[in-house]
Structures are given as C-alpha cells and as structure tokens.
Amino acid sequence: MPRLDKVAQIPKPEQIFFFKSCVASNKYPGIEACGTESLRILGVEPVESDEQTCCGGFVTFANVAAPTASMPAVARNLSLAEEKNLDTCVVCNGCWTFLNEFGHFMNNNAEVKGSVNMMLNMMGREYKGTSHVFHIAEMYYRLKDDISKHVLRPLKGVKIATHYGCHYLGGGKYSAIDDAQMPTYMEELIDLMGGTVVPYAANRECCGTGFTQIINGKDLSLDHTQRKLDSVQEADPDMLIVQCPYCHSQLDRVQQQLNFRQGVNYQTPVLHIAQLVGMALGLPVSQLAFAAHVSGRERLENVLDRVGR
Amino acid sequence: MLEQVKDWDDDFYETFKPIAMGFVNEAEKCLQCGKCTGQCPAAAVTPSYNPRKIIRDLVYGNVKRVLSSVELWQCFFCSGCYSVCPMDINFPFFVFMFRLAAMNEGYGWEDVKQLEGYAEKSYLKDGITVSTFERNPFVMDNIGDISKIRVEAGLPPERTVSPRGIAEINMISDLSGMTAFMKQIGGVELLDCTTCTDEQAKRCKTKPMPSKVGKIKTHHRYYNYGEPGGKKNAEAR
Numbered sequence: 352m353p354r355l356d357k358v359a360q361i362p363k364p365e366q367i368f369f370f371k372s373c374v375a376s377n378k379y380p381g382i383e384a385c386g387t388e389s390l391r392i393l394g395v396e397p398v399e400s401d402e403q404t405c406c407g408g409f410v411t412f413a414n415v416a417a418p419t420a421s422m423p424a425v426a427r428n429l430s431l432a433e434e435k436n437l438d439t440c441v442v443c444n445g446c447w448t449f450l451n452e453f454g455h456f457m458n459n460n461a462e463v464k465g466s467v468n469m470m471l472n473m474m475g476r477e478y479k480g481t482s483h484v485f486h487i488a489e490m491y492y493r494l495k496d497d498i499s500k501h502v503l504r505p506l507k508g509v510k511i512a513t514h515y516g517c518h519y520l521g522g523g524k525y526s527a528i529d530d531a532q533m534p535t536y537m538e539e540l541i542d543l544m545g546g547t548v549v550p551y552a553a554n555r556e557c558c559g560t561g562f563t564q565i566i567n568g569k570d571l572s573l574d575h576t577q578r579k580l581d582s583v584q585e586a587d588p589d590m591l592i593v594q595c596p597y598c599h600s601q602l603d604r605v606q607q608q609l610n611f612r613q614g615v616n617y618q619t620p621v622l623h624i625a626q627l628v629g630m631a632l633g634l635p636v637s638q639l640a641f642a643a644h645v646s647g648r649e650r651l652e653n654v655l656d657r658v659g660r
Numbered sequence: 661m662l663e664q665v666k667d668w669d670d671d672f673y674e675t676f677k678p679i680a681m682g683f684v685n686e687a688e689k690c691l692q693c694g695k696c697t698g699q700c701p702a703a704a705v706t707p708s709y710n711p712r713k714i715i716r717d718l719v720y721g722n723v724k725r726v727l728s729s730v731e732l733w734q735c736f737f738c739s740g741c742y743s744v745c746p747m748d749i750n751f752p753f754f755v756f757m758f759r760l761a762a763m764n765e766g767y768g769w770e771d772v773k774q775l776e777g778y779a780e781k782s783y784l785k786d787g788i789t790v791s792t793f794e795r796n797p798f799v800m801d802n803i804g805d806i807s808k809i810r811v812e813a814g815l816p817p818e819r820t821v822s823p824r825g826i827a828e829i830n831m832i833s834d835l836s837g838m839t840a841f842m843k844q845i846g847g848v849e850l851l852d853c854t855t856c857t858d859e860q861a862k863r864c865k866t867k868p869m870p871s872k873v874g875k876i877k878t879h880h881r882y883y884n885y886g887e888p889g890g891k892k893n894a895e896a897r
C-alpha cells in the first residue's frame with residue numbers, strides 16, 4: 352500500500368526539471384520521449400538542460416571514483432535545477448537514489464556541503480539543497496486522477512507484470528512512497544489504465560544487473576536474471592513493466608543472451624512505466640520507440656494491434 | 661581461511677569509521693539476524709556470499725578476511741539488505757567503502773580496471789556514462805541506428821552535454837582526485853597465474869587474469885567465506 356501521507360507531500364508543479372538518464376537516452380529513447388510528453392499531457396511542463404551530465408552513480412559504484420568525487424557532481428546537477436527554482440524529476444531508480452541519498456547526506460553534513468560548495472563556487476555554481484528529487488513513477492501516482500482523465504488507449508485485456516527495481520524502494524526505504532516488500536502503486540496505475548495485473552513469484556527479486564556484476568561477474572548476473580525470467584515466463588504476461596532503465600536494459604537484453612547461450616526462448620517485452628503511461632495516453636507509436644527493444648517485439652506489435660495504434 | 665589469518669585488528673572498525681566519511685556506522689548494532697543474507701540476490705546464486713558474516717568480520721576486526729575476499733566484489737548493490745534490516749544498517753555503503761579499502765591493500769584492481777574505461781571514455785569525455793555503443797551483433801542487427809529511432813520519437817538525433825557541462829565535471833574530477841585515481845587504475849600490474857602456488861590456484865577465481873606492466877600490483881583474492889556454488893562448502897568455518 353502506498354504511503355498516502357508521502358504521496359500528499361509531492362507537489363503538482365507547473366514545471367519540473369527533467370533529469371535525463373544515460374540508458375534512457377542512448378538505449379531506449381522511448382523512455383525519454385514518453386516521459387517528457389506524458390508529463391506535458393498531465394499538465395507538468397518538463398524543463399531540460401544540456402548542461403546536465405550523468406548522475407555519476409555508475410562510476411561511483413564501480414569504485415572508479417570515491418564519494419569525494421561524486422558528491423560535487425551530484426551537487427552540480429542539482430544546482431542546475433535550483434538555478435531554475437524547480438524540483439527534479441528522474442526516470443531512473445539509480446539517478447533517484449543517487450541524487451536523493453547524496454543530496455540528503457550533504458544537506459545534513461555542513462562540513463561536506465561546505466567543501467562541495469567551495470568547488471562549485473569556482474565554476475560559478477552553488478548547491479543549496481532546495482530541489483526535491485522525484486521519480487517519474489511517483490509523479491504518475493500523484494497525478495493518477497489526471498492520468499485517468501486522459502486515457503485514450505485503454506489497455507483492455509493486456510496482461511501486465513511489474514518489476515519495481517531495487518534502488519527506489521529498497522535504497523530509499525524512508526523516502527519512497529511505498530513499502531519495500533509489498534509495493535502496489537504500479538499495480539494501481541495499471542488498473543487505472545485498464546490493464547490486467549499478472550502476479551508472479553519473483554516480483555521482488557532484483558533484475559540481476561548488480562551494477563557492475565553484468566560486466567565483471569557475468570555468471571552471477573545471468574544466473575539471477577534467469578531465475579527472474581523463469582518466474583515471469585510462468586506467469587506469461589504480455590509485458591513486464593519496470594521503472595528503471597537499467598533494469599529495462601538487463602531484462603530486455605539478457606533474454607536474447609540467454610536464448611543464444613542456452614537455447615531457451617524467452618520473449619517477454621519489457622517496458623518502462625513512462626512508455627506504458629505514454630501508450631495509454633495515446634502517444635503516437637513512433638514516440639513509444641519500440642524499435643529500440645530487443646526481446647518480444649512481435650508480442651508488442653500484437654499488443655498494439657489490440658489497444659489500437 | 662579464518663584460522664590462517666593472523667591479522668586481527670581490534671581497532672580497525674573504530675579507525676575505519678572516520679575514513680569512511682560517515683558511510684560506515686552503527687555496524688556494532690548488527691543483531692546477526694541474517695535477514696540481509698536471507699533476501700540477498702547474490703547469496704541466492706552463490707552461497708559463499710554472506711553479508712552477515714562480512715559485517716561480523718568488520719566489527720570483530722577480522723579485516724584481512726574481508727579485504728582479501730572475492731565475496732566482497734560480488735555484492736549487487738541492490739540495497740535489499742538495507743530494506744529488510746531491523747537495525748537500518750546500510751550495508752551496500754559498507755561494501756562500497758570496503759572495496760576502496762581493499763584497493764588500498766592491493767586487492768580487486770582487475771575488476772575496477774575493467775570499469776575505468778566507462779569513466780574515462782564516456783563519463784568524462786561526453787558527460788554520459790552509457791553510450792550508444794553496442795557490442796552485441798544481434799542487438800546491432802535488430803535495432804540498427806539508435807539516432808534514427810530518437811528522431812522518429814521526436815528527440816534530437818543525439819543526446820549531448822554542453823561543453824561547459826563537460827568542462828565542469830572534468831574540473832570536479834581533477835579537484836577531487838578522481839583523475840589521479842583513474843591514472844593509478846590505468847597503471848595496475850596484474851599478477852598472472854604462473855606465479856600461483858597450488859593452494860592458491862585451488863581457491864582462485866577461475867577467470868584468467870590479464871597482465872600488464874605498471875605501478876600497482878594487484879593480489880589474488882580468495883573465496884574466504886566458503887567455496888562458491890555449493891551449499892556444503894558455504895557453511896561457517
């Protein structure tokens with residue numbers, strides 16, 4: 352059950368700083384296109400900046416950079432939103448937890464904040480800690496009444512399974528809008544848009560990327576993803592909804608790798624919640640950018656035939 | 661491994677806390693309840709991995725066992741342990757700081773070396789860590805040109821970061837010591853398998869290690885918490 356008191360704290364702003372994600376931009380552009388466009392339809396104007404860089408989470412958790420290097424990078428990105436006096440909306444669990452947690456750390460540690468600002472002042476910026484970071488999925492939940500008003504393509508008869516990902520609910524157990532063990536807000540959103548929620552056993556399992564494990568611990572990573580996919584396959588949904596582009600890329604691409612390595616046949620399309628909302632809100636098919644998806648493309652086409660193109 | 665390691669350090673935990681910038685604290689509150697291990701995805705696929713034991717070794721000061729272990733590098737950073745922990749111990753942050761400590765002792769550089777390219781060639785060069793580059797031929801054939809898909813979706817053909825943005829993160833990298841650190845990673849010398857004793861070879865990660873001449877030597881890591889992949893080997897010793 353979502354924590355309604357937390358949801359009530361999310362503002363419904365006229366504008367929001369749209370924080371672009373690396374994977375969403377470079378691997379699954381549909382997430383970026385649908386994210387901005389759906390917010391626009393729901394009455395929140397996304398504001399972008401090309402000075403925004405990657406959140407830096409990957410290089411940090413790959414241990415290439417110590418927190419001393421990543422804190423100022425986080426502060427710099429957030430200061431871009433602060434300059435415009437806006438809150439920040441991210442599409443990625445990783446960006447969310449990284450900006451949120453390190454922001455929180457700096458806000459409560461005057462010494463660190465001071466030294467970070469010393470660095471930022473050299474480039475004419477300042478980190479104040481006034482921009483709140485929201486995940487697009489929680490924005491959708493906050494705006495769910497607007498979503499139900501704008502559904503043009505009801506997802507009738509579409510069987511949908513959910514995957515929440517770790518870093519939003521787990522890493523932010525006190526700031527997320529739902530419970531880490533039994534989250535339901537995505538299911539509510541799917542219900543609202545007319546879809547059918549398909550439960551499966553491994554819902555709360557990690558996607559298996561393990562940050563860097565997919566690169567230097569590939570066996571562990573593939574093993575774990577396979578467990579997840581087996582369980583998904585059993586429930587046989589038309590699509591699997593994620594809220595993190597990194598989970599998206601793992602679950603989508605590893606299906607093909609496993610098919611190739613082990614002669615199995617996983618074909619479950621994976622969609623980001625922004626794409627699902629975009630689909631329900633009637634965005635043109637080209638904006639959903641399914642052409643960038645690896646697995647289960649036929650099934651996606653079939654779904655599009657059913658809900659209308 | 662426990663008995664062979666004579667490197668207990670009673671003060672390690674207390675001295676580590678301030679170095680770890682406040683990321684590692686309250687480990688002494690751990691109840692050893694094992695909830696973390698119970699829901700850990702890494703422990704699910706490799707039973708020798710056990711966050712509970714790593715925390716125990718941290719508090720008891722059995723540093724060497726943690727720092728020289730392969731297990732330290734198997735965490736998925738999923739924060740699942742934190743989400744279930746009754747004492748709110750944020751273990752992934754421990755792992756993160758521990759890995760830096762391990763590197764300080766000369767372990768784990770071969771893993772980091774593989775990742776350094778992302779920082780140098782993508783993050784600091786373009787401001788974006790994950791590039792459009794594809795290695796997998798199947799994916800290349802099926803998706804084709806991503807910029808075409810971007811244009812069809814109504815986006816600019818390429819996502820770019822402004823030169824000022826890139827200059828600023830490079831400045832941050834220089835000022836904070838990340839650039840120097842990366843140079844160090846680039847100069848790591850990896851030991852090769854011919855120097856192993858039989859005992860080492862038995863416990864060694866099966867992955868052959870590349871070797872390169874440079875300044876820092878990286879040591880072999882061991883499965884200090886039990887043999888991987890088998891339950892009977894993962895029991896406490």
Ligand code: SF4
Pocket residue numbers: 689690691692693694695696697711712715741744745746747748749751
């Ligand atoms: S769940 Fe928390 S208290 Fe329990 S063993 Fe793990 S770290 Fe310790």
Ligand code: SF4
Pocket residue numbers: 696699700701702703711734735736737738739740741742751752
């Ligand atoms: S963060 Fe690491 S130790 Fe914790 S549950 Fe995930 S994989 Fe296990």
